[in-house]
Amino acid sequence: MKTTAPAISFHNLTLGYDRHPAVHHISGEVARGELLGIVGPNGAGKSTLLKGIVGELKPLSGSLDLDGLTKRDIAYLPQVIDIDRSFPISVFDCVALGLWRKIGAWRGLDARGRDAVDHALDTVELVDLAGRPVGTLSGGQFQRVLFARLLLQDAAVILLDEPFRAVDAKTVAYLVALIERWHREGRTILAALHDIEQVRAHFPRTLLLAREIVAWGETRKVLTPGNLAKSRQLSQAFDSHAPVCERDEEEEARETA
């Protein structure tokens, strides 16, 4: 199922907030079926890049090509989750919403759908809690619920933003096994992580980001002490008096010259 055709390509992409770039002039390609770790210090633009891919942020300049994939082919687990956990909804119903692509706003959940939900809950070992309101779960259990929902979304591209935060070692092992299974199924997975050892252990390829690309390629070649030091240097504080970036124009001028 693996091909080398890019699933996502960035063309001189700049993303940011209020004209301040958080991801600055990056270009490159993520191949279909790739398992890519995105690493970098705080403020390096990891989350911003993922938000750009799902379309929550519009590029300030440059562009991003999803090779015909639409929003519905992308499953996204954000870092700051704006979920109202006091909402009266059961674990089962919450996970079942992962089937949105099949059931949409109006169709009912048939026996096959219910089996799929049970199976997903079984995979994350939460079958016993299916009837519980989501508000009664622990942080790690809730993270597993979100993974079960991702499982049902059956998406070609999966974006995970710090998926292991507030999760104990056993649960991490669990979630890593799930990610590796998705990888074997040929899905494209991008995960922003701060734990470098996790990336070394499980991610074949890595993008080291510090607003700009520091290094991108095979994990062991990217995560060298030299590159890591460079990434820490590059990621300075948010400069509220930053001058206007002229790089687009410069590059165009060079091309036309």
Next chain:
Amino acid sequence: MIDAVVQPFVEFDFMRRALVGCLAISLAGPPFGVFLMLRRMSLMSDVMGHAILPGVAIAYLLAGLSLVAMSLGAFTAGLAVALAAGLVARNTALYEDASLAGFYLMSLALGVLLVSAQGDEHELLHVLFGTVLGINDAALILIAAIATVSLAGLAVIYRPLVLECFDSQFLRSVSPLSATTHLAFLALLVLNLVAAFQVLGTLMAVGIMLVPGISARFWAKGVSGMIAVAVAFALTSSIAGLLVSYYAKVPPGPAIILVCGVFYVSSVLAGLRGGLLWGHVPRKHLEA
């Protein structure tokens, strides 16, 4: 006893009309109250009740005490405020409460200005306090039609609405319906207020949708259960409120809302899911 309950409705036509009108808004309004409570927008409907005032006043100045004109005016004003607030909240840093407060106060001020500039005060009291005992056929048909439309509309947007309340980020990622759902909810809410203000007046209209909805939180585990409980509370309050009003010779609107209030206070105290009194009953904890 049963005779005392049935007799006023059998004997008097105006009581029967009042009953039908109140039952219709009791069926349609409380589900919206449940969602408003869950979205922490409880006070928003109160705000909307005030926001419809300039629309009613303008319609009254233009067309006199015409039901259709006033409903249309109320709907237009309410929708304009709700949409403007919704759009500002979605596209700026303001949260919905703040953007709504900005618009509704403008609307209310305009309404008060218009009402005081002109108009027969006595007739406008109907607008503020409702005409529950003077509902005519046209009003009944309008109220019934609105109740039908809003229940059907709520059924259509139910799943996206639940998801919009629970995890709107996820809804946005799987479906383009997020903004539509939110705006449809606001439109249906305003429609319900228009129906309710005919009966209870702009001041009390929100009571019948909100107070039962809030009380229901203490009795049911899921959203659908809460809706069922809220509707049951509202229907009971309508009947009981009308009877209290009949026998005690007090205005029916406030009587109905006060009965809702009795349900609310009892729920807060004795509700099976988180009622205050249960916290003071000594019970041993369970096995881990």
